[in-house]
Amino acid sequence: MKNIKQYRLIILFCLCFLAVANVNAQSDWPVPAKENENMSPFLFDDDMVLEGRISYENSCTSCHGTPGQDDFTPMAPPPGDPASDQFQLQTDGALFHKIKMGRGSMPKFEDAFADDELWNIVAYIRSFNKDYKQPLPNMEGVEIPEYSMKLSFDDNIDKLVVKVFAKNQPQPEVSIAAYVMGTFGKYLLGKSQTNELGIAYIDVDPTMPGDEEGKLSVMVKASKGFGRAKMNEEMVMVEPTIRKSAIEGRHIWSTDKMAPVWLKVSFFITVFGVWFVLLFIVIGLRNINKANKEEA
């Protein structure tokens, strides 16, 4: 008994120590002042939260768990739950910086996500904080360019061609991301940047299944600084899908009318054949009575 009590004390002590150590570990992660005050150039909206969620589930859930569920992986130091105060009390800039740069067992996501995608993740984390109000940067004197895009498909090189303009001027160094819209979500086609002519090329796999005309629903995003633009278009880019009716022709799984001939023939010949014999016997039973009279 005594021993168990002692063990309990030791375990309790260790747990307390770990808890304190963790808090220390978290607060020990210094963020440069400039980064700490960094703000999202985008207003967090549902669209961003949704995209952030997809990125989070792909790259963050394995350690941080589902936000608000406290089901993060037990590690030292613990990764923590992004819905907790430990995260939510930090500035947007600090979260952004930590995701981007990483430290220790927290990977560096700088190469995996573009800045706008990192902000999506921050938007997702903030969506668990009801009291959160997004701090907005001082926009005085900043002009937000309005981008317009033109999409075309070059079937010689199988590339999606995106031209970006602002006030009829081609825009260089704009980040482009193109997606194919599916029924249940979008599929990333590729990412690129516009060249000095304002043109970006994105590879298209021509073997992708399109609709009956070879059309795909394409969504292209352009972003640079505070400027963002989005565009949807149906484009003929891939092989058309030739749809065949599953019940075309005679099949075992088709309607009665379209039953296989061999089945119809054998079924009806058998059933009618057997019943013909039975009928023959039933009618033939009259002969018994006849035989009686004949000889009498």
Added chain:
Amino acid sequence: MNETITKELSESQIDQDLLKNVNWGGKFKLWLAFLAVSLIICLYYYYQQLQNGLGVTGLHDYVSWGIYISNFVFFVATSLIGMLISSVLGLMNVSWVKPLARIAELVAVAFAMVAGLIIITDMGRPDRLLNVFMHGRVQSPIVWDIAVVVTYVAISVLLLYIPMLPDIALCRDKLKNVPKWQQKMYKFLALGWSGKAKQFKIMHNYTRILLILIIPIALSIHTVTSWLFAMTLRSGWDSPIFGPYFVSGAFVAGCAAVIIAMYFFQKNYKLKDYITVDHFDRMGRLLVLVALVYVYFNINEIIVPGYKANTADAKHVHEMLYGHESVMFWLVQLGGLVIPFLLILFRPMRRPLPLTLISIIVLAGAWFKRVLIVVPTQLTPYYPIQNVPENWTHYSPTLPEIAITVASFILVLLIMTVLAKLFPIIPIWEVKEEINHNKK
């Protein structure tokens, strides 16, 4: 030639022995009343089901085939024995089965007729049975099943009736103290039989055609029943040996049913000289033979999927062998099949009483075996059962369901007792023929 009936019996003695049971005694009326009252009680539950739908049963979205369909399979199985005894053994000139042929045919007719009714009890809206005829697809095993069951009933009835013609004529001539309607019925059914050689020839010809015709029909009736399961892509059903597996199991159930009926008739109708100890001995051996074939198919059915460690079929088998269903599985396989046939290997166990007791256990085992075939598969669909009421994850039959199932057994007993009271249960003319033959 027929060694089983050894006693010297005169023709008039035979007539007297076998016709004396065709009457309406007080004991029989009591038994009939008991059956009728039980049937009415059970039918009250069916009325409830008609009124409230299948909700009064334990069936639900996952287990939509419960003990009704298990019972249906069991009934179809048991009815197959008519084919084995009167047709296969009859055509092979196995003469000792001749006195038993009518009992076997009676079992076949009663069980096959009621099997059709059981399908209807499994329908919440029985009036929709018509849809099978109006909109049925020729590709659907249910259409084949209905065609085959109806045909089998028709052939079985003819096969019961036509070889009985001389006996019906005998009833017509000898039974003068039965009610008038019964005399009229014999007169009508005897078709003017007078024992002429030509009449015998016609009878033999027709019987022969039917005996040959019934073999493929009987085989297909139970094969098609097995296809109702085997053509569905589900672990535990999706098996290419389901046809022969079902047919071999059917003979086990049928043999047991015939042995029980034999014992009942021998005791109640005092037919010791016609259904002899030797008959039980031979039926016992037949039961061992068919049980061995069935065990062979069972081993195939279990070991082949069970060998593959991680398929859905293997999981189903493991569930049977040591999982949730294991108690029932081992009770049925060992208690209802293996131990009985091992016991019957010993001669003392093939005496009438022990053999009958063993047969009752085998028959009960056969019934639960059908439940094991039908129900567990539905509880393990490929898409896991999720987000449904808790009681949908298992199945237990309710009182109305059990009562309606009991009703089907009562109906079988009713059909069998009434037929066995209207007509001689042993083929009188064949027994006479045998004895004459032996004398020569």
